[in-house]
Each structure stands twice: as C-alpha cells, then as structure tokens.
Amino acid sequence: MSETKTYTVSIYTENNVGLLNRISAIFQRRKINIESLNTSISEIEGVSKFTIVINLTEERVKKVIGQLEKQVEVIKAYYHTDEETIFLETCLFKIKSDLLFEERQIQNIIKESSARIVTVNKEFFVLEKAGRRSEIDLLYRELSAFGIMQFTRSGRISVSKEEMKISSMLAEFAE
Amino acid sequence: MDTIQTIKLQDTAVEATQRLTGKEAIIKCLLAEGVDTLYGYPGGAIMPVYDELYKYQDKLHHVLTRHEQGATHAAQGYARVSGRVGVAIATSGPGATNLITGIADAQIDSTPMVCITGQVASHLLGSDAFQETDIIGISTPVTKWNYQITKASEIPEVMAKAFYIAKSGRPGPVLIDITKDAQFEEFDFAYKKCKAVRSYKPVPKLNPDSVKAAADLINNAEKPMIVWGQGVILGGAEEEFKAVVEKSGIPAAWTILGVSAIPTAHPLNVGMVGMHGNYGPNVLTNECDVLIAIGMRFDDRVTGNLETYAKQAKVIHFEIDPAEVNKNVDADVAVLGNSKETLAALLPLLEEKQHTAWHNRFKELYQIEYDKIIKDDITPEKEGLTMGEVLEGINKVSKGEAVIVSDVGQHQMIACRYAKFNKSKSNVTSGGLGTMGFALPAAIGAKMGAPERPVVAIIGDGGYQMTIQELGTIFQTKVPVKIVVLNNDFLGMVRQWQQLFFDRRYASTEMVNPDFVAIAKGYYIEAQRVSKREDLAGAIEEMLAAEGPYFLEVKVEKEDNVFPMIPTGASVSDIRLE
Numbered sequence A: 001m002s003e004t005k006t007y008t009v010s011i012y013t014e015n016n017v018g019l020l021n022r023i024s025a026i027f028q029r030r031k032i033n034i035e036s037l038n039t040s041i042s043e044i045e046g047v048s049k050f051t052i053v054i055n056l057t058e059e060r061v062k063k064v065i066g067q068l069e070k071q072v073e074v075i076k077a078y079y080h081t082d083e084e085t086i087f088l089e090t091c092l093f094k095i096k097s098d099l100l101f102e103e104r105q106i107q108n109i110i111k112e113s114s115a116r117i118v119t120v121n122k123e124f125f126v127l128e129k130a131g132r133r134s135e136i137d138l139l140y141r142e143l144s145a146f147g148i149m150q151f152t153r154s155g156r157i158s159v160s161k162e163e164m165k166i167s168s169m170l171a172e173f174a175e
Numbered sequence B: 001m002d003t004i005q006t007i008k009l010q011d012t013a014v015e016a017t018q019r020l021t022g023k024e025a026i027i028k029c030l031l032a033e034g035v036d037t038l039y040g041y042p043g044g045a046i047m048p049v050y051d052e053l054y055k056y057q058d059k060l061h062h063v064l065t066r067h068e069q070g071a072t073h074a075a076q077g078y079a080r081v082s083g084r085v086g087v088a089i090a091t092s093g094p095g096a097t098n099l100i101t102g103i104a105d106a107q108i109d110s111t112p113m114v115c116i117t118g119q120v121a122s123h124l125l126g127s128d129a130f131q132e133t134d135i136i137g138i139s140t141p142v143t144k145w146n147y148q149i150t151k152a153s154e155i156p157e158v159m160a161k162a163f164y165i166a167k168s169g170r171p172g173p174v175l176i177d178i179t180k181d182a183q184f185e186e187f188d189f190a191y192k193k194c195k196a197v198r199s200y201k202p203v204p205k206l207n208p209d210s211v212k213a214a215a216d217l218i219n220n221a222e223k224p225m226i227v228w229g230q231g232v233i234l235g236g237a238e239e240e241f242k243a244v245v246e247k248s249g250i251p252a253a254w255t256i257l258g259v260s261a262i263p264t265a266h267p268l269n270v271g272m273v274g275m276h277g278n279y280g281p282n283v284l285t286n287e288c289d290v291l292i293a294i295g296m297r298f299d300d301r302v303t304g305n306l307e308t309y310a311k312q313a314k315v316i317h318f319e320i321d322p323a324e325v326n327k328n329v330d331a332d333v334a335v336l337g338n339s340k341e342t343l344a345a346l347l348p349l350l351e352e353k354q355h356t357a358w359h360n361r362f363k364e365l366y367q368i369e370y371d372k373i374i375k376d377d378i379t380p381e382k383e384g385l386t387m388g389e390v391l392e393g394i395n396k397v398s399k400g401e402a403v404i405v406s407d408v409g410q411h412q413m414i415a416c417r418y419a420k421f422n423k424s425k426s427n428v429t430s431g432g433l434g435t436m437g438f439a440l441p442a443a444i445g446a447k448m449g450a451p452e453r454p455v456v457a458i459i460g461d462g463g464y465q466m467t468i469q470e471l472g473t474i475f476q477t478k479v480p481v482k483i484v485v486l487n488n489d490f491l492g493m494v495r496q497w498q499q500l501f502f503d504r505r506y507a508s509t510e511m512v513n514p515d516f517v518a519i520a521k522g523y524y525i526e527a528q529r530v531s532k533r534e535d536l537a538g539a540i541e542e543m544l545a546a547e548g549p550y551f552l553e554v555k556v557e558k559e560d561n562v563f564p565m566i567p568t569g570a571s572v573s574d575i576r577l578e
Helices: A019-029 A058-070 A097-102 A104-112 A133-144 A166-174 B022-032 B044-055 B068-082 B100-108 B135-142 B152-167 B180-184 B208-219 B238-248 B279-285 B339-349 B356-378 B387-398 B410-418 B439-449 B468-477 B492-501 B516-522 B533-545
Strands: A004-014 A034-041 A047-057 A074-081 A085-096 A116-120 A124-131 A150-153 A157-160 B018-021 B037-040 B061-064 B086-090 B113-119 B145-149 B173-179 B186-189 B224-228 B252-254 B269-272 B290-294 B314-319 B333-336 B403-406 B427-429 B455-460 B482-487 B526-530 B550-555
Touching: A004 A019, A004 A058, A004 A157, A019 A034, A019 A047, A019 A058, A019 B135, A047 A058, A058 A074, A074 A157, A074 A166, A085 A097, A085 A133, A097 A104, A097 A124, A104 A133, A124 A133, B018 B022, B022 B044, B022 B152, B022 B180, B022 B186, B037 B068, B037 B439, B044 B086, B044 B113, B044 B173, B044 B180, B061 B439, B061 B468, B068 B086, B068 B100, B068 B113, B068 B427, B068 B439, B068 B468, B100 B113, B100 B135, B100 B173, B113 B135, B113 B152, B113 B180, B135 B145, B135 B173, B145 B152, B152 B173, B152 B180, B152 B186, B173 B180, B208 B290, B208 B314, B208 B333, B208 B339, B224 B238, B224 B279, B238 B339, B269 B279, B269 B356, B269 B410, B279 B356, B314 B339, B333 B339, B356 B387, B356 B410, B387 B410, B387 B455, B387 B482, B387 B533, B403 B410, B403 B439, B410 B427, B410 B455, B410 B482, B410 B492, B427 B439, B439 B455, B439 B468, B468 B516, B482 B516, B482 B533, B516 B526, B516 B550, B526 B533, B533 B550
Parallel strands: B037 B061, B037 B086, B086 B113, B113 B173, B145 B173, B224 B252, B224 B290, B252 B269, B290 B314, B314 B333, B403 B427, B403 B455, B455 B482, B482 B550, B526 B550
Antiparallel strands: A004 A047, A004 A074, A034 A047, A085 A124, A085 A150, A085 A157, A116 A124, B018 B186
C-alpha cells in the first residue's frame, strides 16, 4: 500500500451547469474529503478547469482519475504531486485601520511577508497575500494577535511543470 | 442552416425545418431515433407530451405501467433483449424520483436507456412548486449523462445526444428533464443524429501491441481460463467470442450478465463464476496460469476476497471502459476497445489448441458438484419441490429457446445456474444493483422487445410483491409473459444467510403471503398453483402453451439453500459445497 500524499487533480471540462455536482459526487461517494476546489477558465476557449486538492494514496487517486475521465463532459483529468506543480493560494485579511497607524509591528509583518495592501479607509484596511499555505498560515498567526475582522483564503490554483495536451486531445475527439 | 442535415422521419417526411412545439418535437425525435415502444406514467408536468403521444399512437406504442419504477424496468427488459435503447417517461416530482431505482440498475448493469421527465415551468424552478424536485441533482450519480431542457430550441440536439450517449461505448442511462413551458414553446425544428460529442470518447482506440501481448500470453499458457461478461453481448461480439474460444480451446466461464453469449451446451462453456457459481470455474480461477477477462468488471460477487483472487495467474483484461482496468484486479495486459473489434483482432494471432488435460479438471470438479448439489437440485428425491427442478422442467419444454427474466435472491441464482440458453440476450436479471421487483416489469419489456420469443419470469415471493401492481399492465396490454413465482414463504436468500451466519435468527424474513393465484385471477390472468411433483411438468407445459399471459405459483421447499457458496470475505477456491 502506498502512503497518503497531497495531490492536485486538474480536470479539463466543458462549461456546463451541473458538472460541479457530477464531479464532486465522485469524491463524495468514495468519502474523499476535498481539501480545496477552484474552478476557472483554462488556456483553451470554452474549456473550464477544476483544480482540486486531496490527500490520498496514489493507488486511489488513479482510480478517481479513471472515474472522472469517464464522465461525458470531462475532457481529461490529471493528478500531480506538489513537486510536479507550481501552485499557490491567495487570501484576504480585513483589519482595523487604527492598527496600521498605531502598531509599528504590524507594518513590519506586512513588509516581511510581502503582503500587499489592497485598500485602506477610515475603518479598515484589506491585506492580500498570495503564496504557499505555510506562508499564509504564518501571516494568519501573526495578525491574529492584533485581531482579524475578516479572513478568506482561496482554493489552490496550480499549473503543472509537464505539458497538458488538451488542444491535441480536443482535435482527437473531433476525428 | 446548410450544415444541418434534416432527415426523413419515418412516414412524416421532414425535408426542411419545421415550425413545431417542444412537445411535438420530442415525439419527432423519438421517431427519428427509431423508438417504437415507451413505458411511462402521465402527470401534470409531462401532460403536453402525453397529448402528442395521443396523436401519434399509431407510430409510438406507449405502455402505461402501474408505477414509474415499473416503466424503467420494462424499458430495461426491452433494451436487454433487443439491444436497442429503452425509453421511460414520467412526470416531475414523485414521478421522476420513482424512476431512480431503475436508472441506478441500468447504470450498474450498463443498459442503454433514455428517461424523459417533465419538470415544472422554468420560472418556477427552485421555488418549491407543486411536484418540483431537483431530478437532475438526484439522478446525477446514477446516470451516464443528464440534462435539463428549459428552451424548446434545445430539444433536437439534446435528444440526439441522449440517444447517442445511452447507446455508444459502455451503454448506460440518460435522463432528460424538460420544463413544461419548453414543451409548449414553438421553434424551428430540424433533426440531426448525433455522431460525436466533444470530450466523450466512447470506444478507446485499439492498440495492436496489446492484442499481440495478449495473444503471446494465451499461446504460451498451459492452463488458461476465460471469464466473460456482458461486454461480449453489448459489443455484439458473440461470433468473434465463440471463434476465439473454439480456436484457443480455452475453458470459458461466465458472469451472471454474460450468460447466453454462447450456448449453455457449448463444450467449452464451463459454467458460472462467483458467489453461487459453479465449483470448477471458481476453484480453478486460483489454479489457472492465464486468466482472460472479457467484458467483465471483477465485481466483488465474482472475485470473493481480492487478496487471494487469481494471484498465481497473469491477467489479461479485454475492456471498453478504461476506468475498469486495474480497478479491482490488476491486469498484466489490458486490451482496450469494443469486444467485437478486439476479439476479431485477437483471433488470427491465436494458435489452435485443445488443453484436454486442463479441460478435464473442470469436468472432474463438475462431477463433484453434480453429485453433491446439482443432482439433488434438479432431480430431487425428497418430498418438497426444489427451485432447480422447476428450472429443469422449463428447460425441457422451452428447449433453451426462452428468455429467462429473473428477480433477485435464491431463485435468481438457481435460474442463472440451471436455465439453458441457445441464443444470446436470453438472460435478463438485475445483476449489479440486485433490485428486488425487477423481474415482473422487465419481463413485460422483454416480451415487447422480443415478441417472437417465449419470455418466462422467475420470481420469488418477496420480489414479486414489490412490483406486483404490474399485473395490471399485463392485463391491459395482454402481453403474453409467463410468470413463475417460486414461493417458499421466505425471503430465502436473507434467510439462508441468517441460517449460516446469524445462528438461525430469522429476523423479518418469514412472509405471510396472500393467495397469489387469486390475485392473478383478479387481473383476469390465467393462473394455477402447484405443490406436488406429479403436477409440475403438466403445469409448465400448459403455461408455455398458453397463448396469453400465465401465472404459475410453485410452492417449493421452505428452507432450501443455494450451494455452492463463497461466503463473504472468503477466497473463490474456498467455495463451500454444503
């Protein structure tokens, strides 16, 4: 038995209503927890991309990929380890504006974490940070001490180091 | 519009685009797909389509079942014997949810089926309107594809896609939900059959290297064994399969859905694998050196404990669905593709062989099973009637020409073990889902799908009462199905497990049954009950000779068990004979 690892599953699909339900059902039925999920357009016009992070053995990931690819509206599904992808998450912190002016330490934290101030007004300012989960977690811990009014983190987005040959695959379907 | 090639719709010549309502367009689509029979139940949200069905009664035979579940099973029965797409139709809400069991059954048994459901008007979607249910959400995990139509203009393309997806590749059920307003809406109709769907590859490309690798393994094998499944039938590969078996001389065993692809009497047909399969093929699965799986998916009821399944053998897997390869059993060689093509490619590479000594091993083990089990099953000396002797009695009269439709439980295992088949597509049963209540409605569809063949439903007293209302459908349509209820006044298979594994604690398995003959007669169906051996043969003859539908209840021994048996978690080679 292989060990559990973090895998990024990338699924290229048609852009149809209900497909999210169909895809998530494949994980739900096997009681696989989705750690993060992101959907977006892809590099090909009219093709959507799901990026899903799961912790699983490779043996089970392969079977899930088979079930995903079996779906009529799925063009292709891939799985990659962290080493095989470039990936990040992004997050937003909403923090009281007073702190920005009164606490020198918070300015240092922002500078060192290379977070970016998105907006500042009288009541609050919004901080945006993109990076690895550990960097975001660190920033979260550091800012917690001052009080976070709101926090949101996105799902993982990733690109693979290897080529994903979706265009040629679509040409093949057309044959 | 020059890219849209309008086709001639049977008698209704549609040379150009027509102005139609959605409801009429649906009928035109069904006719264009060659549908002649559909099963369903009307209701508010599908009434516009029913209004059109009324106008097209001469071209489309709508069968009013007594419950929507019956409509799906009838459509399945029709599809399984004819190889065509079965069609079921229902209204929204409960009509639609009642289809789910049949859809799930068709999904796991790869049966091509298109279900059409009415839906509340599009402006009411999500408003908890009367009889509104999210049937797309509910049916998603059990359909090959589903789609909700909210505009009439979507109808032709979506319907064409539905039939194409249901039938192509590994077949399965498709559900199309149509809002009531889309049924009334007018639009310019033109129909073009679907030939391809971007993102969907129904049949993987054949790889000649894998065929060569498979042939090399087979030609060098000393104790090869074939296990075939429904993939042979679904691929229409019966001829190619028979040629492969005969040229290679390899003993071939079947799964419950594969049976009848080659005749029962074929000398290389060595019987059924799996939990209640034959002794030889189960034991020898763990002795063969090359296991050739063709169009089967290594279900747990076939493999028993995977840790000890065919570990000594090289495994070759012929399969159309890539997701099945290495799913349960790792394949040394996987040959992807339609069985008709892959087996045709394999045939010329095979060496002619006999494997006589190896084949004799199957014969020896068959003899053991015959002496210990089969003899007493089909020619019993005890007083009580056995299910096996009823099947044997049917074999004698039908001579293997009948379609046997079985329900789920002991009688199903007995039917599959002992029914004799000469022709393909002759065994209709709920294999994967194990749906009690399947057989009676499925037999209705089977008889309509193969009207020239005798159709005999073999049902237990439990499953029979799950869809007994379909006697009304039989009465109304006069469809001449033969119904045999093997009545042991028990949920027999569960009782058998309780006896073997739960110290005979018969929790809720004893049935207090009604007068089944009186019920059948209440529907004006000819009926009789047999409880003595001397009456059995005559009753079977009378049933099969009857022109119309016929009901035969056979009171069988109450506490008989089905053997052989592979207990859950045991190895196929640890199959029990008692």
